Amino acid sequence: MTGARITIFVCVTCRVPIEGDENDFETPGGELAAAIEARLRDAGASSIEVRPVECLSVCKRPCTIAFAGQDKWTYVVGGLDAKSHAAEIVATAQRFAATEDGIIPWKERPLSFRKGVIARIPPETYRMTEKTE
Amino acid sequence: MTGARITIFVCVTCRVPIEGDENDFETPGGELAAAIEARLRDAGASSIEVRPVECLSVCKRPCTIAFAGQDKWTYVVGGLDAKSHAAEIVATAQRFAATEDGIIPWKERPLSFRKGVIARIPPETYRMTEKTE
Numbered sequence: 001m002t003g004a005r006i007t008i009f010v011c012v013t014c015r016v017p018i019e020g021d022e023n024d025f026e027t028p029g030g031e032l033a034a035a036i037e038a039r040l041r042d043a044g045a046s047s048i049e050v051r052p053v054e055c056l057s058v059c060k061r062p063c064t065i066a067f068a069g070q071d072k073w074t075y076v077v078g079g080l081d082a083k084s085h086a087a088e089i090v091a092t093a094q095r096f097a098a099t100e101d102g103i104i105p106w107k108e109r110p111l112s113f114r115k116g117v118i119a120r121i122p123p124e125t126y127r128m129t130e131k132t133e
Numbered sequence: 134m135t136g137a138r139i140t141i142f143v144c145v146t147c148r149v150p151i152e153g154d155e156n157d158f159e160t161p162g163g164e165l166a167a168a169i170e171a172r173l174r175d176a177g178a179s180s181i182e183v184r185p186v187e188c189l190s191v192c193k194r195p196c197t198i199a200f201a202g203q204d205k206w207t208y209v210v211g212g213l214d215a216k217s218h219a220a221e222i223v224a225t226a227q228r229f230a231a232t233e234d235g236i237i238p239w240k241e242r243p244l245s246f247r248k249g250v251i252a253r254i255p256p257e258t259y260r261m262t263e264k265t266e
Contacts (some may be wrong), residue, residue, distance in 0.1 A: 009255060052261050057208075057253040066254050074207070075190075076252040119209040119252045120190040121199050122142060128185050 005047050006069045006097045008036060008089065012052045014062035028081060029063045035086035040093075048093050058118055067093060071123045072102025077116040088112045138180050139202045139230045141169060141222065145185045147195035161214060162196045168219035173226075181226050191251055200226060204256045205235025210249040221245045 012029035030052065037050045058064040061078025068074040075096070080089065088110035095104050102123070106114070145162035163185065170183045191197040194211025201207040208229070213222065221243035228237050235256070239247070 007257070012261075051255075051259070053255055053259070054261055055253075057250050064252075066252075068254065068257070074254055076209070076254065117190050119197075119199075120188075121201065121207055121209065121254060122184075122186055124140070124201070126184070126186070128145075128187055 004069055004072075004097045006049070006067065006093050008048065008050050008093055009053045009056065009066040009068065010036065010050060011054075011056040011058070011062075011064045013055045014059065014064055016062045032063045032065070032080060032082040032086065035082035036089050039086050039090045043090060043094070045090065045094060048090075048097065061116070061118060064118065065089065067096045067102070069097065069102060071125050072096070072099065073123060073126075074121045075102065075113075076118045076120070077113055078118050079116045080112060085112045137202055137205075137230045139182070139200065139226050141181065141183050141226055142186045142189065142199040142201065143169065143183060144187075144189040144191070144195075144197045146188045147192065147197055149195045165196045165198070165213060165215040165219065168215035169222050172219050172223045176223060176227070178223065178227060181223075181230065194249070194251060197251065198222065200229045200235070202230065202235060204258050205229070205232065206256060206259075207254045208235065208246075209251045209253070210246060211251050212249045213245060218245045 010029055010033040014029045015025035015027055018024045018026055033050050033052050040048050056064045058078050063080045064078040066074055066076045092110055092113045143162055143166040147162050148158035148160055151157045151159055166183050166185050173181050189197045191211050196213045197211040199207055199209045225243055225246045
């Protein structure tokens, strides 16, 4: 399943307060999406697509993204930024693509993924008798 | 689209602390799933399926559920219990089924849905140029 098609949804409406000005915000999701895309190109990971999204309704943990793929659990992950996390996001997406069901063993999860999971949603094919760790 | 097939995933591993005993928990997700199923049967809503899930990775906002359907946004909603919210959950699922894309207008959202959304994930068909409100 290494070559499975994966989508990384990136919220481009997440607002991050600008320090020193409580009424002003920046929206760094676009920069994060571009950073992930650049790294995917460098890695030749053409089966992983970055798709910008208007609001994943998380808002309190910018930036937020989601990993999704056919017959896999979808993972929503927050607290990410372009400078610190683009490389880990690409590594996570590649590991996610290689799983059968989207569940990456805990020990193989980058730190930003371990700390940042906000929710996960099972695939349509899921039934609870499956082993899900 | 009123008759669209909808899945309500219900986390049955969400733990709720038992008052007066900080080391003990109950797991009321199973009760919530049963309460929703009973109301769906009463409503004759056979196209809406309740599916128990081992952990939606929300944990801090028990109980947690997700509304999902073909070509629709998936919504993860927390802070729910069988006694207070089963009726609103069924109403939300029916309204969700009737939408084209899973987006229920704000004014038509029950209070538990307005307050409880933890995340939403776009369908595979989503592209950002779409109107998403």
